[in-house]
Amino acid sequence: MLESFTVRKTTQQEKADRIPYLTCSMLEAVNTCPKWGIIHSVQAKVFTVGYRQMALEAGSLMHEVFSVLNFYQVGAIQGLYQHMDHHAALLFTAERWETIKGDVFEKKLDDQRSLERLALRTIGSSDFYDDPEDKNRTLANLEHCALELINYWLMNMRDFNIYISDVDDPSAPIGIEQSLDVVFEIVDAGGECKDIRLIGLIDAVYQNPTTKNISTGEYKTASSMNDAWRDAFKTRHQITGYQAALAAYFDTSLITGNTILLGSAVPVRKTTAPVQHFTIERDAEHTRNFLNTCLFTQRIIDEYSDGADALEAPMFTHSCNRYFRPCSQLDLCASAFEDQAVMYEQMLTKPELSPSEVKAFLQNS
Ligand code: SF4
Numbered sequence: 001m002l003e004s005f006t007v008r009k010t011t012q013q014e015k016a017d018r019i020p021y022l023t024c025s026m027l028e029a030v031n032t033c034p035k036w037g038i039i040h041s042v043q044a045k046v047f048t049v050g051y052r053q054m055a056l057e058a059g060s061l062m063h064e065v066f067s068v069l070n071f072y073q074v075g076a077i078q079g080l081y082q083h084m085d086h087h088a089a090l091l092f093t094a095e096r097w098e099t100i101k102g103d104v105f106e107k108k109l110d111d112q113r114s115l116e117r118l119a120l121r122t123i124g125s126s127d128f129y130d131d132p133e134d135k136n137r138t139l140a141n142l143e144h145c146a147l148e149l150i151n152y153w154l155m156n157m158r159d160f161n162i163y164i165s166d167v168d169d170p171s172a173p174i175g176i177e178q179s180l181d182v183v184f185e186i187v188d189a190g191g192e193c194k195d196i197r198l199i200g201l202i203d204a205v206y207q208n209p210t211t212k213n214i215s216t217g218e219y220k221t222a223s224s225m226n227d228a229w230r231d232a233f234k235t236r237h238q239i240t241g242y243q244a245a246l247a248a249y250f251d252t253s254l255i256t257g258n259t260i261l262l263g264s265a266v267p268v269r270k271t272t273a274p275v276q277h278f279t280i281e282r283d284a285e286h287t288r289n290f291l292n293t294c295l296f297t298q299r300i301i302d303e304y305s306d307g308a309d310a311l312e313a314p315m316f317t318h319s320c321n322r323y324f325r326p327c328s329q330l331d332l333c334a335s336a337f338e339d340q341a342v343m344y345e346q347m348l349t350k351p352e353l354s355p356s357e358v359k360a361f362l363q364n365s
Contacts, residue, residue, distance in 0.1 A: 001189045002291050009248045010181045010197055020301075021181075021197040022294060023357060024238040030297050033316040034304065036329055042305050045347040047328060058137035058266055059221045061128050063203065065119045065146045066219040066262070067091060068100065069153050070176045070204055072115055074162050075105070082170035091177055099125045111154055119146040136223065141267040145221075145274070149264050152275035157262070163207040163214065175205025182248040186291055196294045199357060202242050206260065214250050215258040216242060225263045225276060233261055233280050240290040243282040257282045311340050 010019075023041075030037030039045050068088075075084030089097045100121045104114050123142055130138050163175030180200040187193050204217030218239065222229050233239060239259050246255050259280045268274040304313035320327050327333075332343050 002288055002295065003187045003189050003191075005184050005186045005287075005291055007182050007184050007245060007248045010183050014183065014197070015181070019195075019197055021199045022298065022301075023199050024241055026301075027237055027241075027293065027297050030300055031293070032322070033319040033327070034300050034313040035310065035315045035333065036319065036327055038301060038305050038310045038313050039329060039332075039344075039347075042301055043310060044350040045344070046350055047331075047347055052131055052134075054131055054134045054137045055221075055223075057128055058142060061123060061126050061142060062145060062149075062221050062264060062266065063219055064092070064122050064126065065149065066203060067176055068118045068122050069115060069150070070162055072111075072118060073158070073160070074164070074174060074176070076111070076114065077158065078161065078164070080164060080167065080170070081105070083164060083167075083174055086170040087174050087176060096125050111158070112150065115150045115154070116147060119143075119150060122146075136267050138267075144268050145264050145266050148268055148274040152277075153262075156277060157260075160204075160206050160217070160260070161209050163205040175202075175207065178202045178205050180242060180245045180249075182245045184244070184291060184294070186295065188295070194295060194298070196291070196298055198241055198245055198294070200238070200242055200245065204260075212254055213256050214246065214254045215256045215260060216246070217260045217262065218242075220261065220263045221266050222263060223266065224269070224272065225265050226272075229263075230276075230278065235286075235289075236280075237290050237293060239280055240282050240286040241294075244287045244290060308341055308344050311337070311344055 026037065026041045028037075029041035071084045071088045074087075075081045085097070088101075091097075092100060100118055102117065102121060104117050107114075109117070120143060123139065123146060128139065128142070163178075164172075165174065166172035178201070180198065180202060182198055184196045184198065185193065186196060202216050203219045206215045206217055207213070208215075239261075243255070243257055243259060259282070260277055261280055262277040263275065265272060265274050300313065304310050315333060320330055320333070332340055335343060
């Protein structure tokens with residue numbers, strides 16, 4: 001149980017030593033089912049995947065659109081064109097950013113038409129393609145979703161100022177897709193110390209130009225944004241963890257504890273709001289709950305993540321059929337234990353990191 005904690009940036013030496021880390025995805029996966037979370041998220045082992053993860057692909061592309069709105073905010077509204085250009089080229093690659101940007105800034109169109117062009121070119125220059133099995137997450141629906149997002153953003157969020165660490169240095173960090181790499185130094189009730197390294201990616205960091213106060217922005221897509229969806233963010237650890245990590249980067253007196261959550265429905269439906277935003281507040285009690293969950297999760301990972309030991313990890317079988325689809329490891333878990341070792345050896349280790357890990361490590365390097 002947590003007694004006290006401090007948080008700091010991960011040192012260069014710790015990064016070079018590749019000390020283990022948690023991401024919020026790992027945290028959620030291990031607590032969904034330890035056996036699944038350790039094999040799938042910590043060890044990154046998969047059976048050959050037979051289907052595309054359309055929700056992830058569509059969400060990732062809409063995150064790119066959200067980032068483009070924020071780059072427009074920096075370049076056209078805050079007037080820091082070079083900052084926009086530098087960081088957008090890093091995020092998208094210089095070639096793709098040139099495609100997205102086109103002649104939008106030379107033509108001096110109004111905000112609406114500029115943003116529509118940027119967003120549609122972001123979608124058009126991506127590698128997303130329609131899946132005949134998925135009638136909801138289609139290119140046409142994502143374009144419709146992007147246009148609704150632009151309308152809403154211009155009405156409600158155009159003045160949300162993106163954090164700029166140095167207005168004179170375009171290469172200095174700005175608050176778009178801001179990577180986090182921190183170590184929480186935790187002391188438990190028995191006086192024992194435990195370090196937890198957390199890696200993450202904040203979609204937006206906002207700074208009030210007058211008070212200098214810092215808030216964060218998170219963008220989410222969902223098939224429907226009902227009250228249950230909205231209420232889930234009252235406790236969501238990802239929001240808490242990112243807010244707690246900010247103390248390693250900013251003066252704590254400037255951190256409001258507020259996250260502005262912006263949600264889009266994919267597809268857009270005629271009967272419900274296509275976009276909404278609301279504020280989520282976090283305090284010390286949330287942070288304590290988050291860190292206790294990290295300690296619990298890290299103990300399970302430490303115990304079971306050494307190779308095939310993962311097969312012995314606790315099985316939370318209430319999670320075997322979630323999100324209307326059987327768990328990708330169901331065949332493994334349903335087999336005799338001696339067969340599981342053979343199946344485990346045949347699993348592939350994903351060469352790539354998750355999108356947030358890639359971006360976080362890219363910015364760390
Ligand atoms: S099949 Fe069930 S028990 Fe096995 S890893 Fe998946 S969720 Fe866990």
